[in-house]
Amino acid sequence: xxxxxxxVRKKIQATDQMNKIMSDYFYGLNEAATTGxxxxxxxxxxxxxxxxxxxxxxxxxxxNHAAMLGATRLSNEMIPVANAIGYSPDICSYLTADIGxxxxxxxxxxxxxxxxxxxxxxxxxxYNTNQCRDVQDWLAWYSEKLGVPMIGxxxxxxxxxxxxxxxxxxxxxxxxxxxTLEAITGEKLDLExxxxxxxxxxxxxxxxxxxxxxxxxxxxxxxxxxxxxxxGPAVVLRGTQEAIDYYRVLLAxxxxxxxxxxxxxxxxxxxxxxxxMPVWGxxxxxxxxxxxxxxxxxxxTYCSSWxxxxxxxxxxxxxxxxxxxxxxxxxxxxxxxxxxxxxLAKFRIDGxxxxxxxxxxxxxxxxxxxxxRLERETGIPALVIxxxxxxLRCVSDEQTKTNVEAFIEQLEEGK
Amino acid sequence: xxxxxxxxxxxxxxxxLLGHAVKKSGIDFSVTAAACLDAALEMAGASREDIxxxxxxxxxxxxxxxxxxxxxxxxxxxAKGCYHYFPEAITVIDIGGQDNKIINLDAAGRRSSFKMNxxxxxxxxxxLEEMASRxxxxxxxxxxxxxxxxxxxxxxxxCTVFSATEVLESIRNGKRVPDIVKxxxxxxxxxxxxxxxxxxxxxxxxxVVACNPYIVEMAEEMIGRPVLLPELPQLAxxxxxxxxxxxxxxxxx
Numbered sequence: 005x006x007x008x009x010x011x012v013r014k015k016i017q018a019t020d021q022m023n024k025i026m027s028d029y030f031y032g033l034n035e036a037a038t039t040g041x042x043x044x045x046x047x048x049x050x051x052x053x054x055x056x057x058x059x060x061x062x063x064x065x066x067x068n069h070a071a072m073l074g075a076t077r078l079s080n081e082m083i084p085v086a087n088a089i090g091y092s093p094d095i096c097s098y099l100t101a102d103i104g105x106x107x108x109x110x111x112x113x114x115x116x117x118x119x120x121x122x123x124x125x126x127x128x129x130x131y132n133t134n135q136c137r138d139v140q141d142w143l144a145w146y147s148e149k150l151g152v153p154m155i156g157x158x159x160x161x162x163x164x165x166x167x168x169x170x171x172x173x174x175x176x177x178x179x180x181x182x183x184t185l186e187a188i189t190g191e192k193l194d195l196e197x198x199x200x201x202x203x204x205x206x207x208x209x210x211x212x213x214x215x216x217x218x219x220x221x222x223x224x225x226x227x228x229x230x231x232x233x234x235x236g237p238a239v240v241l242r243g244t245q246e247a248i249d250y251y252r253v254l255l256a257x258x259x260x261x262x263x264x265x266x267x268x269x270x271x272x273x274x275x276x277x278x279x280x281m282p283v284w285g286x287x288x289x290x291x292x293x294x295x296x297x298x299x300x301x302x303x304x305t306y307c308s309s310w311x312x313x314x315x316x317x318x319x320x321x322x323x324x325x326x327x328x329x330x331x332x333x334x335x336x337x338x339x340x341x342x343x344x345x346x347x348l349a350k351f352r353i354d355g356x357x358x359x360x361x362x363x364x365x366x367x368x369x370x371x372x373x374x375x376x377r378l379e380r381e382t383g384i385p386a387l388v389i390x391x392x393x394x395x396l397r398c399v400s401d402e403q404t405k406t407n408v409e410a411f412i413e414q415l416e417e418g419k
Numbered sequence: 420x421x422x423x424x425x426x427x428x429x430x431x432x433x434x435x436l437l438g439h440a441v442k443k444s445g446i447d448f449s450v451t452a453a454a455c456l457d458a459a460l461e462m463a464g465a466s467r468e469d470i471x472x473x474x475x476x477x478x479x480x481x482x483x484x485x486x487x488x489x490x491x492x493x494x495x496x497x498a499k500g501c502y503h504y505f506p507e508a509i510t511v512i513d514i515g516g517q518d519n520k521i522i523n524l525d526a527a528g529r530r531s532s533f534k535m536n537x538x539x540x541x542x543x544x545x546x547l548e549e550m551a552s553r554x555x556x557x558x559x560x561x562x563x564x565x566x567x568x569x570x571x572x573x574x575x576x577x578c579t580v581f582s583a584t585e586v587l588e589s590i591r592n593g594k595r596v597p598d599i600v601k602x603x604x605x606x607x608x609x610x611x612x613x614x615x616x617x618x619x620x621x622x623x624x625x626x627v628v629a630c631n632p633y634i635v636e637m638a639e640e641m642i643g644r645p646v647l648l649p650e651l652p653q654l655a656x657x658x659x660x661x662x663x664x665x666x667x668x669x670x671x672x
Contacts, residue, residue, distance in 0.1 A: 385531070386532075406494070406535070407535055410495060410533060413491065413495045414494075414495075414530040418530075
């Protein structure tokens with residue numbers, strides 16, 4: 005590998021519009037928190053954001069904030085601070101980065117958005133354990149620290165088939181949140197507004213799905229690394245018209261790329277699936293490393309996790325429950341295996357890379373024999389790389405590079 | 420250019436090994452590579468002008484621009500080198516200074532999968548170096564000592580730091596050094612066997628294997644079948660790189 009030869013990454017023009025709506029979102033949140041114009045809720049990334057938004061809360065997503073800490077590599081300085089107060093290096097490095105940042109009085113928002121001095125002070129903390137237990141422990145720390153109420157949903161986990169009883173359980177838990185939230189806002193829940201929000205969320209996630217599926221084309225117009233950035237609105241602005249408008253613009257641009265045969269990776273010769281979380285502090289390096297090898301990492305479970313086909317304005321509570329339960333991360337391995345196999349076929353994948361994220365067992369699907377099982381069943385070669393989402397102490401760039409290059413050599417030889 | 424040792428193989432157009440050299444990689448990879456290259460060329464009775472093509476491999480594969488900018492990963496080169504000696508479906512176990520690899524090749528020599536150790540030193544040459552220093556013995560003595568063992572002391576941990584404390588405990592309890600060293604060898608093999616299933620005919624390579632033939636005997640006993648060794652197990656990757664140069668296959672550049 006010659007080190008000098010750098011690939012030019014093609015800019016997605018819609019990025020400017022995304023930056024604008026993200027900026028408006030963060031300033032709006034800051035205004036709500038500093039002026040009291042709206043109540044502020046902190047919420048886990050997969051819900052129940054729809055309910056909070058419909059009830060007039062400005063919603064902050066700690067996971068989004070933690071990813072920013074990772075992407076800016078500020079997490080390196082923050083995680084040890086949380087470790088020192090008893091939050092282990094072995095647990096979620098989103099949690100440790102975010103709590104560490106709070107303890108240090110530091111946020112990447114200040115640099116990105118001048119005038120914002122801190123994360124928005126919450127009026128309520130709302131979790132859903134459908135992803136993991138760590139989100140609850142994370143918000144619990146803030147609840148105690150800030151004296152703010154914490155409420156949430158204790159979700160079923162490792163579900164193979166989502167049944168009515170699962171949905172009944174979660175739907176009633178979501179409904180049970182309402183009185184507390186009403187007491188905070190001082191207003192009754194407007195069911196029509198909830199239906200509207202759920203409808204907007206559904207449209208947003210359908211458009212996001214269309215965006216991701218443009219990568220079924222060869223060459224793929226968008227990579228996984230692009231998508232981890234462009235999924236921002238699907239995470240933090242789900243349930244708003246702005247997110248929908250944005251994805252229409254992005255989708256049009258990507259469709260144009262497809263029509264013109266423009267790929268995100270120049271000379272795409274191999275198509276790779278990414279299973280697991282990104283290494284946020286290495287997004288650019290990884291993007292360039294694969295592009296130099298002419299390998300397009302073009303689809304992932306992670307970015308596809310913000311597609312919620314179940315949202316139904318006609319039945320908002322039950323459909324939210326269903327949407328939050330049907331998510332990949334909530335499911336059993338039997339379901340996960342079938343899901344990944346469908347994705348490998350749909351995107352015509354040559355090889356799959358599993359990111360074994362040291363501090364996120366829930367997003368590391370290599371630990372129960374999945375790579376071996378799927379390799380046997382599909383014949384598509386698999387590689388596992390060790391790393392982490394936010395804790396770069398768990399990342400060896402040299403080992404990653406050697407593993408990836410050897411994997412690409414193997415795939416090329418096998419073609 | 421390995422993390423620990425630098426190896427050069429000089430071959431002729433028929434693939435015959437004419438010259439070779441091994442040196443500690445040290446702190447200046449380019450200087451070491453040049454010295455190693457010249458030593459191997461001298462053995463081959465050749466000079467740098469005689470080089471038709473070269474391919475680099477290993478951790479320092481980007482540090483040898485003075486001779487070549489073509490490189491392949493060590494996984495590719497080990498596969499190529501081993502298949503050259505044993506053209507059949509094989510499983511290569513390489514125990515290097517910095518990491519271990521298990522590489523599966525089909526009967527046509529194509530890689531079907533590979534595994535590298537996790538980001539820790541357990542089971543690598545670096546582990547033995549650390550333990551040799553704890554025991555105040557040289558690396559060269561280890562093989563002979565292990566052979567003298569009468570009652571092997573097994574280590575329980577896969578962590579190098581924890582293993583070191585176990586070794587210290589054995590020292591404190593007056594255990595014999597040969598028994599501890601054999602336990603270290605056993606630990607190295609156990610770590611490798613945890614990485615993957617060994618399917619085909621097993622071939623072992625790498626500096627640890629080359630310098631400690633007793634490890635190979637122990638491995639044969641543990642897996643219950645014979646292990647093949649290239650003539651110069653530490654050179655297998657370098658020979659593979661030279662064979663890639665001979666092929667002049669499209670390289671990753």
